[in-house]
Each structure stands twice: as C-alpha cells, then as structure tokens.
Amino acid sequence: MEDRTRMQDESQALRAAELDAVSEALLAAHDHERTSHADAQKHHHHTHAPVSHHEHGHHLLQVEDLSVGFRMYEEDAPFFRARQRVVEVIHRLSISVHVGEIVAVVGASGSGKTLLADAILGLFEPNATACGRIWYDGELQDAASLAERRGNGISLVPQSVNHLDPLMKVGRQVEGFARADVPHAERARHRERLFARYGLSEDAADLYPHQLSGGMARRVLLCCALMDDPRLIIADEPTPGLDLDLAVRALGDFRDFADAGGGVLLITHDIELALRVADRVAVFKDGTVVEETAVANFASPDTLEHPFSRELWHALPEHDFAVPPASPCEGDGGAQSLGQS
Amino acid sequence: MLEACDITYAHPGAAPLYRGFSLSVAPDERVAISAPSGFGKTTLCRLLAGYERPQKGEVLVDGEPLPKRGVCPVQMIWQHPETAVDPRMRMANTLAEAGEVPDRLLDDLGIRRTWLSRYPHELSGGELQRFCIARALAVRPRYLVADEISTMLDAVTQAQIWRFLVAETERRGIGLVLVSHSPALAERVATRVVRLDAEEAAFPPSLS
Numbered sequence: 001m002e003d004r005t006r007m008q009d010e011s012q013a014l015r016a017a018e019l020d021a022v023s024e025a026l027l028a029a030h031d032h033e034r035t036s037h038a039d040a041q042k043h044h045h046h047t048h049a050p051v052s053h054h055e056h057g058h059h060l061l062q063v064e065d066l067s068v069g070f071r072m073y074e075e076d077a078p079f080f081r082a083r084q085r086v087v088e089v090i091h092r093l094s095i096s097v098h099v100g101e102i103v104a105v106v107g108a109s110g111s112g113k114t115l116l117a118d119a120i121l122g123l124f125e126p127n128a129t130a131c132g133r134i135w136y137d138g139e140l141q142d143a144a145s146l147a148e149r150r151g152n153g154i155s156l157v158p159q160s161v162n163h164l165d166p167l168m169k170v171g172r173q174v175e176g177f178a179r180a181d182v183p184h185a186e187r188a189r190h191r192e193r194l195f196a197r198y199g200l201s202e203d204a205a206d207l208y209p210h211q212l213s214g215g216m217a218r219r220v221l222l223c224c225a226l227m228d229d230p231r232l233i234i235a236d237e238p239t240p241g242l243d244l245d246l247a248v249r250a251l252g253d254f255r256d257f258a259d260a261g262g263g264v265l266l267i268t269h270d271i272e273l274a275l276r277v278a279d280r281v282a283v284f285k286d287g288t289v290v291e292e293t294a295v296a297n298f299a300s301p302d303t304l305e306h307p308f309s310r311e312l313w314h315a316l317p318e319h320d321f322a323v324p325p326a327s328p329c330e331g332d333g334g335a336q337s338l339g340q341s
Numbered sequence: 342m343l344e345a346c347d348i349t350y351a352h353p354g355a356a357p358l359y360r361g362f363s364l365s366v367a368p369d370e371r372v373a374i375s376a377p378s379g380f381g382k383t384t385l386c387r388l389l390a391g392y393e394r395p396q397k398g399e400v401l402v403d404g405e406p407l408p409k410r411g412v413c414p415v416q417m418i419w420q421h422p423e424t425a426v427d428p429r430m431r432m433a434n435t436l437a438e439a440g441e442v443p444d445r446l447l448d449d450l451g452i453r454r455t456w457l458s459r460y461p462h463e464l465s466g467g468e469l470q471r472f473c474i475a476r477a478l479a480v481r482p483r484y485l486v487a488d489e490i491s492t493m494l495d496a497v498t499q500a501q502i503w504r505f506l507v508a509e510t511e512r513r514g515i516g517l518v519l520v521s522h523s524p525a526l527a528e529r530v531a532t533r534v535v536r537l538d539a540e541e542a543a544f545p546p547s548l549s
Binding site: 075076106107108213214215240242243244245246247269270271272311312315316317318321322323324 | 377378379455467492493494495496497498499500501503504522523524525526528529530
C-alpha cells in the first residue's frame with residue numbers, strides 16, 4: 001500500500017487543489033501531538049463523543065481517503081469480448097477510532113462494509129487495488145505492516161461460528177498454535193482466564209463449534225480475538241441471529257473492552273443495536289462514509305447532516321418506518337437506486 | 342383460517358418444545374410470534390408451513406389438513422435466503438420454481454432484470470430475499486410465514502420490504518405469521534403478538 005500511497009500522492013501533487021487537502025491532513029496529524037479536543041468539536045470530518053480522547057495525541061486508528069477497487073470483467077458484454085475494468089467499491093473513505101470508544105459503521109447490507117474491515121486487516125484479494133492512508137497508533141501503515149498488525153494489535157471478531165474449524169474443539173482452537181515467543185502452556189492459561197472472565201465453563205472448551213449455542217459462540221469468537229491482547233477490535237456483523245437480549249450482552253462485552261482502553265470498530269447494519277452501545281456512528285453509503293457523528297445526534301433527525309442518515313432514522317420501526325420517496329417498493333420502477341441493498 | 346390445533350412437537354431425543362399448543366390466524370391478520378432463542382419459533386414456522394409434521398395435533402388451512410403433494414397454501418420465507426435457493430441455479434430458474442411470476446411483482450419488489458442471470462452468490466442477502474418473497478407470493482399462497490426475514494437488512498430496506506408485504510397481503514387477503522427479534526418491528530407490522538413463553542398479548546394495528 002505504501003507504493004500506491006506514494007504514487008497517489010505524486011498524482012495528487014499535479015492537482016493543486018487536492019495538494020492542499022493532503023498537506024492539511026498530514027499537518028493535522030502532527031497537530032494532534034499538541035492539541036487537545038473539546039467534546040463534540042468537529043475535526044477530521046467527525047465530531048467527538050464524550051469518551052473520545054486522543055492518547056499520546058493521536059487516533060488509535062485513522063483511515064483517510066481509502067479507496068478499494070476490483071479488477072473485473074465487464075458483466076454485460078458477451079463472454080469472449082468482455083474486457084477487464086476496475087470497479088471501485090470503496091471511494092475515498094475516512095474514518096477514525098479513538099481510544100476507549102466504539103465506532104459503529106452502519107449502512108446498507110452488502111454495500112462493501114466488510115471490505116473496509118479487510119483493508120484495515122491488510123487482507124486484499126489478488127484482484128484488488130487499494131490506495132489511501134491508514135494510521136495505526138500514530139504510525140502510517142502499508143500493506144505489509146497491516147498484515148503484521150493482524151493478531152498483533154488489531155484483531156477481528158468474525159460474523160459467525162462458520163469461521164471456526166468445525167472439526168476442532170473450541171478450547172484448542174482459541175488457544176491457537178504455540179508461537180516461538182509464547183509457550184503453549186502460557187496460551188492455555190490465558191485461554192482459561194478469558195473463558196472464566198466471559199462466563200464460559202471449562203467444559204465448553206471440550207465442545208465442537210456446532211455444539212455451541214448462539215450466545216456461547218459469540219463469546220468464543222470474542223475470546224479468539226482477545227487471545228492476542230489487541231488494542232483494536234474489528235467486529236464484523238457480530239449480532240445477526242442473536243435475540244435482542246443476547247445481542248445486547250454481546251455488545252456489552254465490546255463496551256467493557258473499550259472501557260478498558262481499547263478501541264472497537266463495529267461493522268453492522270443493525271442501527272438500533274449500534275445506537276445502544278456505540279459512542280459514535282459512521283453512516284456508510286455507496287462505498288464511503290457520508291457522516292461520522294456522535295450517537296447523541298441520532299436522537300433527532302434535525303441533528304443529522306446527511307440525507308441518508310435521516311432516511312435511516314425515519315426508516316426505523318420505532319420512528320416513522322418510512323420509505324424514502326424514490327423507493328422501488330413503492331411502485332414506480334425506480335429500481336436503479338437499489339443496487340446496494 | 343390457518344390453525345394449529347393442540348400440537349405437540351419434540352426434536353428427536355429432546356424434550357417437547359410445546360405440548361398442546363394452539364394458534365389460529367385469520368386471513369386479515371398479521372400475527373407476530375415472540376419468544377427468546379430456543380423456544381422453537383423457527384420450528385413452529387416449519388410446522389405451519391408443512392416442513393415438519395407434529396407428533397400430536399394437526400395444522401389445518403380452512404379446515405383441511407395441509408396437502409401432501411402440490412403447492413402448499415402456506416408458504417414460508419426463511420431467515421437465511423442463501424440457504425433457501427439452489428446455489429447452482431441462476432435466479433431466473435429459481436423464480437421459475439414458482440411457475441409464471443408476474444412482472445408487476447418483480448417491479449414492486451425492486452428486482453432488476455440483470456439479476457435474473459446471476460447465481461445466488463453474486464447477490465447480496467437483501468437482493469436474494471426479494472427473490473424468495475417473489476417466489477413465495479407467485480404461487481398464490483393463502484398464508485405466508487416470515488421467519489426473521491429482515492434481520493440481514495438495513496433499516497431502509499427493511500422498511501421497504503415490510504411496507505410492500507403488508508400492502509400486498511392486505512390487498513390479496515393473505516394471512517401473515519411473522520417472527521422478529523425486534524419488538525419495535527413487531528409492533529409496527531403485527532396486528533397481534535403471540536408469546537410462546539407466556540400468555541397471549543394483543544395490541545391494535547399501528548401501521549397507518
């Protein structure tokens with residue numbers, strides 16, 4: 001990613017207007033060393049929540065102008081005449097996570113939110129091209145260093161137990177394989193401590209993934225992530241399939257992690273749950289974050305800036321359950337707007 | 342009237358989920374089923390739609406038991422649409438399982454014609470769910486059973502799909518049984534809520 005970043009910076013240097021934006025961003029990053037921000041003060045395209053703070057003067061995670069595209073064949077062309085083209089799925093996305101807070105990324109399902117997680121974890125498909133800048137703990141990252149951070153500062157909590165090996169007992173699986181620097185016995189003890197902390201009995205370690213109930217599975221996946229003592233957790237749709245009570249408890253575990261000095265990027269389409277637990281909400285639409293705002297601003301549509309945020313607010317069952325005017329389900333064939341459902 | 346009469350059902354080797362449970366749904370009703378995980382909400386849906394037979398009691402549609410062959414008058418829409426379609430079939434063929442699907446239905450559900458030539462893995466969950474709804478409605482069911490059909494959808498799509506389903510079932514006189522983990526959604530959509538873990542509760546329709 002570093003090479004691409006440099007290339008992008010060079011090409012941007014040709015465009016005077018954008019040069020300003022880049023240097024401003026770099027300057028702003030340095031400014032963080034000196035400034036402290038008041039609550040709800042707007043900077044870096046976002047407003048702060050009461051718990052947001054900059055440890056050592058920088059964000060725990062900062063993503064700026066991230067774009068991810070895929071090289072694909074043209075879909076409509078006849079098979080042998082289809083040409084390759086790059087389809088950009090994420091466009092110039094900016095988002096940041098502070099120490100001690102949960103940032104929820106909410107938006108349409110299937111709109112590329114998971115790609116954001118992949119990019120932060122340094123996972124790129126062979127046909128993907130990514131450019132932009134990602135800082136972790138104040139250091140500019142490239143693809144190689146992001147891959148190094150994976151499981152070593154940044155951990156993923158995946159969507160479901162389908163991410164576990166179905167033929168391996170969960171205790172063994174959470175412990176993982178011994179590393180050169182940590183003996184296996186030490187990891188086993190750490191796993192026991194985590195299981196005790198999250199209310200999983202030692203018997204649970206002897207189960208296979210398909211024997212876990214939904215709530216236990218959720219905790220096992222969290223323990224997997226916590227084994228590596230991360231500072232940042234990326235949680236990708238952690239709640240579907242859980243009933244309300246379990247989902248709230250699962251999110252409570254993330255809250256505890258954040259309160260203990262970590263950061264959580266919670267990727268979800270369930271805005272009701274996101275509003276319960278998150279400190280800030282980033283509204284994701286068509287491959288970019290259109291608004292990054294404190295949860296308190298979701299109390300009323302008037303404090304939301306972007307029209308799509310307001311659409312989401314109005315669509316919630318406890319508010320108006322309203323469908324935006326141009327919606328296809330209302331009848332008149334405006335199906336073009338529906339691609340990202 | 343869709344009726345479950347005194348049904349008892351137990352998974353093999355497990356304690357019965359319900360003993361002598363009864364439920365009746367009129368064609369002009371939207372009944373929400375509510376219970377915590379593990380109380381057998383999905384199993385009840387499967388029983389009502391004829392995917393399982395109860396060990397005691399029976400499921401009746403207008404006084405008749407569910408037919409053993411042919412199209413079932415109770416159609417179920419599943420929580421995970423990707424498990425309800427053949428992964429090796431293009432969407433046009435999946436739709437064709439229901440016979441002739443009127444274009445109006447596709448338009449109302451916002452199904453784009455370019456999706457018809459795709460395979461299920463090339464569509465998002467919300468897009469697939471629209472196909473599943475179209476397929477269920479195309480066989481002219483008298484009752485629909487919707488098992489957490491919008492948990493994978495964002496708020497706007499959820500509102501779109503439910504508004505469509507409520508309008509369509511009201512227009513065609515289709516009774517609806519729905520399961521949802523969101524009390525707010527159940528209150529919005531349902532005309533009546535049935536709790537599997539407690540006594541029946543009722544409240545008036547609130548969808549304008």
